[in-house]
Amino acid sequence: MMKFIHKTASPPYFYQLSGRWIPWLAGITVLLLLAGLYGGLIVAPTDYQQGESYRIIFIHVPAAWMSLFVYIAMAVAGAIGLIWRIKLAESVAVCSAPIGAGFTLLALITGSMWGKPMWGAWWVWDARLTSELLLLFLYFGVMSLYAAIADKRVASRAVALLALVGVVNIPVIHYSVEWWNTLHQGPTIAKFDKPSIDLRMLIPLLIMATAFKFYYVWALLLRVRVELLERERNTQWVKLLLKQLKG
């Protein structure tokens, strides 16, 4: 088992493997996005309370879920890098940050676009919105800390520690709407017993969420490949690769 992990996680092998995965990930992501958009914008009915404005949900909620998911993935990869010193895990942690920041920014902006017509405010400092903004700054912190340290192996360790400290914010974001009075409403999907959303709305929402997951892996592999090339620039496999490319 450990042998298999070490083989797959070795930079030359992973670089080659991920190159083969990327077209498939891209294709699946685009197909899922098209299906989700069709379901969300055309099939899903109008909401009884919010009219058509609720259609922002198909971007906002998957983006918000991913902002948490990517953070957890980043922290776990960071911890694996810290403990086992696996280069690939370090790269995965670092490369997750800009993607997670993108999802967080998207959740905040779409939330604002939704809040203005429905709540009557672009922004309020309630616990949910504030903790999500803190998440954005944690991502920015990880990105700038990594950029600030020249030795990338040292930088990876520093970044992993920061990511792990920030993990405490994740349950705060998730439970903020239950622990405190907030303007933001409670979760819709968390209640498995009786979903409080119409099936024709729920299905495109879940398709979009799946599309965002595949998108994350796609975008992550693209970044990890660049990171691996940069870190391994002086190794034999990179030189071989360059010679092959030159033809």
Add this chain to the structure above:
Amino acid sequence: MSEFFHMGGYALYVWLSYAVAAVILIANIVIPKLQHKRMLKTLTKKMLRAEQLK
């Protein structure tokens, strides 16, 4: 069709949200692709220079 784009009066908010999503999602694909290309180019250049020095 125009009713679809009108979004019950919320067109600005809904379409702007989808536009922002498109910009962010595409940026996070295009940027690493460009970086990858640039990285291969600079590394190749460096390798050639090193070979000439030999």
Add this chain to the structure above:
Amino acid sequence: MTPARKKRIFLIVLMVAGVSIATGFALKAFNENLMFFFSVTDTVKGKAPATKDFRLGGMVVNGSVKRDAGSLAVSFQLTDNAEVISVYYDGILPDLFREGQGIISKGKLRSDGVFVADEVLAKHDENYMPPEVADSMKVKK
């Protein structure tokens, strides 16, 4: 697993636990400040600040909304199904403002017990369904 790795795992767990406990205490200490609004009952009981601005949240009482014909001024009552407070507001209401809707208003309590708001935000629920379904659910109730 090598001792070095065991030690690293231990240190990481220790760090995350430490940060979590510290955050937990901090949040507990600032609990009051993290509440976005006061409920109607809290306000009637005098838990809300008497001199400062604060936010009041509740449901708009059915049939209580009175609009001024000549201006944007509106008065209505808020309830949390236990107590009731009258609210006066002069400004633009959000699209979701209606009777039976949860709202949050920011303002001051006047000496006569009327809450004078300078901002009204609508709080919507987490349910999403088409109007037909919502109507049929109302009938069932």
